[in-house]
Amino acid sequence: MCLFALDKLLASCLLEIERCDNLKKLDVLKSTLFGKNGKVTEIMKELRNLDDSQKHKVGAEVNGLKNCIMEKLNAKFRELEVKELDKRLSSEFVDVSMPSRPEYSGKLHPLTKVEEEVSDILSSYGFVFAEGPDIESEYLNFTALNIPDHHPARTMHDTFYVHKLADEKGRRLLRTHTSPVQIRAMLENGAPCRFFSVGHVYRSDYDATHTPMFTQIEGLMVDQTVGFSHLKWIVSDFLKKFFVVKRMRVRFRPSFFPFTEPSAEVDISYDMRDGKMFFGAGEKWLEVCGCGEVHPNVLKYGNVDPEKYQGIAFGFGLERLASLKYGIPDLRGYFESDESWMSAFGFSHFAR
Template sequence: MGGAQGQDARQVRLADAAAQSARPLAPDERRLRGAALNQVRDALNAAFAQRKKAIESDLLAAQLEAERVDVTMPVARREDGLLHPIHQTIDEMIDIFGGMGFGVAEGPDIESQWHNFSALNTPEHHPARTEHDTFYLPRPRADAPEPVLRTQTSGVQIRTLLSNAPPLRVIAPGRTYRADHDATHSPMFHQCEGIVIDRDITLAHLKFCLIAFLRAFFDKPDLPVRFRASYFPFTEPSMEVDIGWSRKTGNIGAGEDWLEVLGAGMVQPRVLANCGVDPEVWQGFAFGMGVERLTMLKYGIPDLRSFYESDLRWLRHYGFSAFETHIPGKGV
């Protein structure tokens, strides 16, 4: 009972205090009461600010202690990413041909037989169309021909001719696929093909373009370049292009030997007609080269298969920095 009576008394006092605070105050009382409350508020704000500053100081001290670094310790070496030699070579090709006014065209890896063969004047009985050389894919429907993994990026040239009116000047670097695998062949590899279509284009334009490219790519202004008659279904006349080199030392530009590096020729009139281009008005030349082959020659890489083995040691040796000039074989 005593406890209950004490609780009741406290409630009565609280009620009286609430009633006193709720009653109207005279102006003088309100002024005094407001000044007192302002002093309390200011004191509380100052106490809060001081406490906040102390807490922040303690947190900063703890963070600095946790992140303390011994500057006398050796720095941990961080491995930087490197550009694959294939990527580097394609960039170099785009840069050199870009200086001659060439644009870059792209196309699908899965091509129709028309784009990959027929439009390029490749007959049905040509060896390149056999399953020994070409990867055929399932038919999209029963009455449709089998699509193929493109065996060359020439299909991109066909698509460019179909979608752009001449004159035009483009290269088409990209992946290609053929059923072959050894030290000098891979089932997936890269090509860079180019085409120029304009009025009054001659063989002299072709020779000048390719000689200028090869000398710039190998950084040899006096690189010997030779053109030999050859045959391709999509060019007439066709030719193989050789560069001077030494069979004994492997040096480019030195010695009495010749090494084939690319194929080229004047665009076959049937190819132009297949793409709706009048061969009586427009002429042009085309060329194609293996990216891996030129990379191996320029940077002394002996085996094509090593390009695709994902060996980080190999990439650190032959890779290129994206930010600085790197000489393969000199380490990173």
């Protein structure tokens, strides 16, 4: 065996490897070199015929040749693999500027969103949610709330009555406020207590600022000492939290409601900038709430002793709160479910 021949073989093998331009050819070449009758295999076989002294020397040479070819072969394999993968991937082109699959998500009604916000704040004061029916008795809607028989609110002009026989609790009507829930809650739970309720109320009125149905939220707290100072704190703190402002300028104005004494209406201050309202600052005032110390007669109707307990109550119009916070203009939009209105003022399902 000639060492020179080995060198020649090495050179030609390396050249052949270099010339391979795809994996298939390289596979074939590999088997012509290392296969059963491959060139390198043949040389290895010849080594067996050599004597021991040559075996040692030539063996080392042959091994070197074999390793060198193997190394080159593997490098080529890796090179061609990368090349072929690149080629395949580039053939898998898609135009990523095309639109994705359409997604469909509806909108949450702003009143639901605001109801959730308001419930969270009131719950944080320890107020518990209470419910009452939309169809109420004249007794719970008016009498028990110290609204006398001749009060104009009781007329057919303002209140919806339903076709049902009157009983000892009077005619049946669509509640004109959520306040009957106060009486129900007091009768059921006694004093002390803290309640709030949210619900539809009905008044026979329809124009740009009135709809025959709207939503009220109302809070009641009865305790041994709960005065006007507490009322001021709760209402102010509630408004601050609801409108998410650090400071809220709140004005309490004396007013009149049959079921509270003293009574107040609450204004918040705002400022107009670029047609948008900003709350908490400014010199303009906007009414948002009616409230007061619960009238002793109302406590009595709720079976609470006015000599022992005091109560405070406050109420907001949910639509008004929503309109102010989210800039929703016309009250009627809330119940028309117009699509453009909903896409402007509705909330996505994960909005918190």
